[in-house]
Amino acid sequence: HEADAYRTDLMTITRFVLNEQSKYPESRGDFTILLSNIVLGCKFVCSAVNKGEEQKKLDVLSNDVFVKALVSSGRTSVLVSEEDEEATFVESSKRGKYCVVFDPLDGSSNIDCGVSIGTIFGIYTMNHTDEPTTEDVLKPGNEMVAAGYCMYGSSCMLVLSTGTGVHGFTLDPSLGEFILTHPDIKIPKKGNIYSVNEGNAQNWDGPTTKYVENCKFPTDGSPAKSLRYVGSMVADVHRTLLYGGIFLYPADKKSPNGKLRVLYEVFPMSFLMEQAGGQAFTGKKRALDLVPEKIHERSPIFLGSYDDVEEIKALYAMEE
Numbered sequence: 001h002e003a004d005a006y007r008t009d010l011m012t013i014t015r016f017v018l019n020e021q022s023k024y025p026e027s028r029g030d031f032t033i034l035l036s037n038i039v040l041g042c043k044f045v046c047s048a049v050n051k052g053e054e055q056k057k058l059d060v061l062s063n064d065v066f067v068k069a070l071v072s073s074g075r076t077s078v079l080v081s082e083e084d085e086e087a088t089f090v091e092s093s094k095r096g097k098y099c100v101v102f103d104p105l106d107g108s109s110n111i112d113c114g115v116s117i118g119t120i121f122g123i124y125t126m127n128h129t130d131e132p133t134t135e136d137v138l139k140p141g142n143e144m145v146a147a148g149y150c151m152y153g154s155s156c157m158l159v160l161s162t163g164t165g166v167h168g169f170t171l172d173p174s175l176g177e178f179i180l181t182h183p184d185i186k187i188p189k190k191g192n193i194y195s196v197n198e199g200n201a202q203n204w205d206g207p208t209t210k211y212v213e214n215c216k217f218p219t220d221g222s223p224a225k226s227l228r229y230v231g232s233m234v235a236d237v238h239r240t241l242l243y244g245g246i247f248l249y250p251a252d253k254k255s256p257n258g259k260l261r262v263l264y265e266v267f268p269m270s271f272l273m274e275q276a277g278g279q280a281f282t283g284k285k286r287a288l289d290l291v292p293e294k295i296h297e298r299s300p301i302f303l304g305s306y307d308d309v310e311e312i313k314a315l316y317a318m319e320e
């Protein structure tokens with residue numbers, strides 16, 4: 001059985017990524033080293049979350065751990081964290097060819113009640129050897145070479161794509177290793193769940209309002225969708241990836257660009273959705289084609305099952 005095979009032939013995340021990278025003759029293991037430092041950060045946060053640290057402490061701790069692990073990897077040049085107003089430029093002796101954008105602890109308002117939270121990350125490569133600048137990360141999401149998230153929930157799970165599909169690894173606490181448990185995740189083509197903060201409905205635009213109305217009162221004979229909203233992006237996107245459906249954080253009158261951040265929330269999740277066969281749309285275009293002008297820029301986002309995102313795209317197209 002497949003399940004038994006996994007149990008004895010332990011495909012750790014490091015082994016998996018080494019295998020993938022060996023397809024590129026020029027690969028020297030730099031990506032594997034970078035990733036193992038991200039994995040270390042995820043293990044640290046997982047253990048801190050399980051110990052029940054307070055929100056304030058955990059936010060700061062998680063950020064410190066990721067920044068230090070990434071700098072010391074010797075493989076990064078620019079870091080952008082949701083927790084730091086400015087980008088971090090790595091000193092020349094420790095520089096490497098990667099730039100990492102991340103939200104060390106997303107959904108942290110959920111910590112004190114024990115709801116799932118997560119880390120989100122995206123990785124770019126530097127395409128020059130001059131001094132690094134923020135221009136090195138102000139690039140469209142379609143230029144990312146890898147993206148992923150780690151969810152700290154009932155189990156700790158790391159979901160990763162290096163551009164060859166989406167793969168899920170579960171932390172085995174007794175081994176301290178992430179083991180491949182969900183190879184080649186594909187999102188169902190159509191789902192029956194929608195996920196949105198409906199408390200903002202009075203401020204939505206026409207297409208979003210119409211879309212959510214259709215979810216509840218379909219006019220084409222299909223059954224109404226179920227609503228699921230954790231309010232923790234990693235948990236909401238993870239469910240969407242596995243069960244199908246749509247997650248939306250739309251624009252509204254109060255927040256014309258929505259809430260979520262382009263570089264380290266919208267891009268990594270959109271990258272994963274596309275790699276899993278779904279779509280990600282901003283209300284105007286493909287999310288991965290956005291070109292951010294500021295490191296903490298926001299964008300509305302609609303992502304999930306291919307057919308469900310098609311529907312919202314059609315509603316926005318009618319507006320134009």
Ligand code: AHM
Nearest residue numbers: 106107108109197231232233234259
């Ligand atoms: P945070 O970075 O301050 O934690 O906010 C991001 C979170 C996401 O995880 C989640 O999708 C969203 O905020 C929920 O926002 P809201 O409470 O407005 O529904």
Ligand code: MG
Nearest residue numbers: 082103106107
């Ligand atoms: Mg966040």
